[in-house]
Amino acid sequence: MAQAKNHFEVLGVPVSFTVALDALDRAYRNLQSKVHPDRFVNATEAERRVAMQLATGANEAYQTLKHPLKRAIYLLEMRDIDVRSETSITMEPAFLMQQLEWRENIEDARAARNLGRLESLHDELIAEKRVRFSHLEKLFGSGAFQPACEAARQLLFIEKLEREIGDGIEEMDVA
Amino acid sequence: MALLQISEPGESTAPHQHRLAVGIDLGTTNSLVATVRNGVAGVLNDEQGHPLLPSIVRYGADGSVETGYEAERERSHDPKNTIVSVKRFMGRGLRDIAYIENSPYDFVDTPGMVQIRTAAGVKSPVEVSAELLRVMRVRAEKSLGGELVGAVVTVPAYFDDAQRQATKDAASIAGLNVMRLLNEPTAAAIAYGLDNASEGVYAVYDLGGGTFDFSILRLSTGVFEVLATSGDAALGGDDFDHRLFCWVLEQEKLPPLSVSDTSLLLAKARQVKEYLTNHSEVRFNAKLSTGTVVDVPVSQSDFWEMTRHLVVKTLVPTRKALRDAGLLFSDVKGVVMVGGATRMPHVQRAVEGCFGQPPLNNLDPDKVVALGAAMQANALAGNKSVDEDWLLLDVIPLSLGLETMGGLVERVIHRNSTIPVSKAQEFTTFKDGQTAMSIHVVQGERELVSDCRSLARFELRGIPPMVAGAARIRVTFQVDADGLLAVSAKETTSGAEASVAVKPSYGLSDERITNMLKDSFEHAGDDLRIRALREQQVEAERMLESVGAALGQDEALLEAAELAAIRTALNGLKTLSRQSDHRAIKHAIDELNRLTEPFAARRMDRSVQQALTGKSLASL
Structure with a gap:
């Protein structure tokens, strides 16, 4: 049954952290053009139910694989490594320090209502992420899954900081 | 050699038959109906040649119902029974409605959605909207000469679940088979994209009579993919009228006005606003029922100044959607303008300033939504050929979540998720031996339940008694291609299943809808x-x-x-x-x-x- 397939199988792409995004886009659109409920408006209810399930599955697979951190977490889950609840590994002290510094900078910029500063912090995080994702790709390539888990966990923190910056910008926007 | 044709599952087995299908733009100020004939989308006019139907319904004491221009003529004489901008009340409680103090209606605060007491009895906004949709259906059937197989009805992208459900219910009461609820900016993008064969990232800035929507789409060969949407479900051209109305009250130091004088001045404010689009100055004059004559000069720059904050307000959701899509203003290849209110020059200028390029106005902003809806209806009815094949991928505008301990929201489905989408979340019991659990579904972006919109509450019973924390309650959210939510829940550890379909707390019960249907058929002699x-x-x-x-x-x-x-x-x-x-x-x-x-x-x-x-x- 279709439900038992993993996200890579759903879209017919190889199981790997390295994904060609244009091929992923094409596979997703190709699949949706076969299963989307818009194709089954005049079909029987049974067919419409199946179409909704398959289109839902296609969306979930695509959204997971398109986003590099979600893709990493999913790949690790396939190996029974749960990134979010992995408590056995302690965070690298250097990363913890760096993380604290970012957080303080964001809080200061929010308190001072300094939009420009928030935006430059945002750009800084984006650049940092780019470096980290290419490192993560190497870790997956060499089969170093525990280090990959640690790297993914750090990226979770960074994405959380990114959201905090977004919230800060939004606050200033609304006021 | 003749080959046998085999259709794909789901496709019509009789592909040559043209099925009559329409797109309906149920607007705050005006409604339109359009269809695709011989491959070209066009708006269907009424018998007098008007493309628009003013979204106005008047109820008479004798049970008569007038709509459109007919109802509009009576607006200032009979404001209490002449319902304008009913879209603002769809799926809304009394507390949710802005400027309700200036509404002339006798509201009845019923749970979930307000109702209006008229000369013909208490009416739900759903029934009022159904009157407008019925006019659209009859117009289409007369002009196309047959029964419709279905319709695509548009809704603001930023409509929540309650507002969407209310719209769908109204269409059913009007005797329409709703093939799909379509987001207005997405409809506009379809009309624009198919007309111009566009590729790349496009934005749609849709300022209607009562709602503001902003969507970002990626257009590529045969696919319209919505990347992010945002908006304000209570901001539109009406607010500009209202601001001008208040300004005139201040200028003339008028005492509190009667209901009919308020209606008169609001209608006048709208005319003045429209006139100022192409003229630099006008006199705002009217004679009140008290005999007082109002006569104030208004210049274009006065009007722009007094409504500047409203224009600025639209830019907040605009930036939010770009952030959500991870894009910059400069990534956007073109901005399509939709809605009559975008005709105002200061709105055009603000958008141009933001995006650093003049917005696209080559399609009539009043008609573009209906035209896009007609194209989608034509596609869904199975009338298009393989070479003009395209696919639409839309998103849910607001996050969905559940109430957890302490009145906090646990988000289950995030805003801008591509639909259809489904997510399951596990919960557990709080006390030993607990056999029931109350589930509260909310929609919105805020942390606290009290700041979000309550969609539904239901009880899950029959959980086998266990120690606290042992039960596993799996709550599943399913959002369909119309953006409508269904929630079910079951206890998974024991194998004992308790599944519940949610009855929305805001909407109308099935029974109520059946009764309205019955009434409407009796009315029609059916x-x-x-x-x-x-x-x-x-x-x-x-x-x-x-x-x-x-x-x-x-x-x-x-x-x-x-x-x-x-x-x-x-x-x-x-x-x-x-x-x-x-x-x-x-x-x-x-x-x-x-x-x-x-x-x-x-x-x-x-x-x-x-x-x-x-x-x-x-x-x-």
């Missing part, structure tokens, strides 16, 4: 039973044809026992469909649907496999 029977017979016919065709092609996918069961059910349905018990027919259809679901899944799975293999072969 018979509900005959109609129900005919509907079921049509459905049975479609089912027999479609399952028969599927068996003809793919019988081999079934086990002998499965095939026998389906054949028995088919014969049963065939017999029943010639008789007059609509409930029995419905029951047989449901049974056949249940039996053929695994068959449908196998057929579709195979077509998917072929598509994926075909693709990988091609890329070798």
